[in-house]
Amino acid sequence: MLIKNNSKLNKRMQQDAAVLLYGNAVAGIFVSLLTSTFLVFAFTYPQVDPLKKVWWWGMLTLLTLRFLDVLWWKIKLENTEFDGQKSITHFTIGANITAIMWAIYLVYCTTQHNDVQLTTTIIAIAAMAGGSATVLAGHKFTAMFYPCVLLAPGSIGLLLSQESSLQLLGILGLSFALVMFIISRKSANFTSHTLFLKNENSVLIHSMEEKVKHRTQKIYELSNLDPLTHLFNRTAFLEKLKFVTENSTTPFALLFIDLDGFKKINDSIGHKAGDVILRKTAERLNQFTQDKQLLCRWGGDEFLIVFANTDEATAIEKSKQLITLLSEPHSTENSVLSVGATIGIALYPHHATTEERLIQLADMAMYYQKKQMRSTVGVFSQQIEKLFA
Secondary structure, eight states: OHHHHHHHHHHHHHHHHHHHHTHHHHHHHHHHHHHHHHHHHHTTTSSSSSSHHHHHHOOHHHHHHHHHHHHHHHHHHHSSSHHHHHHHHHHHHHHHHHHHHHHHHHHHHTTTTOHHHHHHOOOOHHHHHHHHHTTTSSSHHHHHHHHHHHHHHHHHHTTTTHHHHHHHHHHHHHHHHHHHHHHHHHHHHHHHHHHHHHHHHHHHHHHHHHHHHHHHHHHHHHHHHHHTTTBBBBBHHHHHHHHHHHHOSSSSEEEEEEEEHHHHHHHHHHHHHHHHHHHHHHHHHHOOOOOOGGEEEHHHEEEEEEEETTTTHHHHHHHHHHHHTTTEEEEEESEEEEEEEEEEEEEEETTTTSSSHHHHHHHHHHHHHHOOOOOEEOOHHHHHHHHOO
């Protein structure tokens, strides 16, 4: 159970991390597009540096692909079971390549002799590095990698310059990269811990709900279902039948079914074979009726079933079909066994309007029919009642 919960916990954490990363993706893509366009074209327009123009087209292509990835992810988000790890991988590949592209641009700018453009570029990239600590906190490696790659290569390039002012900028850039590395690491750890606590509680609550549901189902089965056949027991069936008799506006038939030859099998072969017969009989009854709540094992080898909106002729026809079905041989481990079925019918509201009286009359009809001819069907009548008086 612990391994299962850990797997579920990791899956949910990955999904939440993907939601955090992609939630800020559009804004980050837009900032990168706006900044790259400004830096490339603002200082040298209309004679744009060809290498910068190539770099800008590369950045534009990358950002377009990332934007399409965001749109595709939002479609997948409609499915709550999306692959969080796969989504994170797609996002981080795009984000890290973007960082590398910015690093290339900054390094190239350090080789130019335009202090204003270089300073502006460093400020813009430093600002993006500062924002990445929060925006990328959903993935620890990317959160630390992004600001370092943005600033470190360009800062090292500035340190290698012969001008003291540029060297100072290089020192400041490396210092800021180190600070951002530490901040990003702490922010990512905090975010990871928060996601862990959130989903740990969610998994624990879900696990508790599953246990409660399982125990509730177990209690329900113990109190309402027959343990051998899993049909309604006597108590549950009486409650359901009482509701039907008190609210039904259409006639229905109650069938009292008694298996023929069951006692002989139970006594001669054993209770294990008898239990097989009872279970298979219950399966056949389940297949025959649509309303499982109007079917029960009354006790021993006796079953009750209700056919709604049924008159006498239809009830007799269905009973004959049921007898044929129940009389088909049962294959067990060691032999093939057969039982028959005798059925007594009581009709609502013609014969009775209460659940107890209907069952009593159907029982009378079944018992009388069993004496007359086994494996047949009989309908309650006043003459039968007089015989039992």
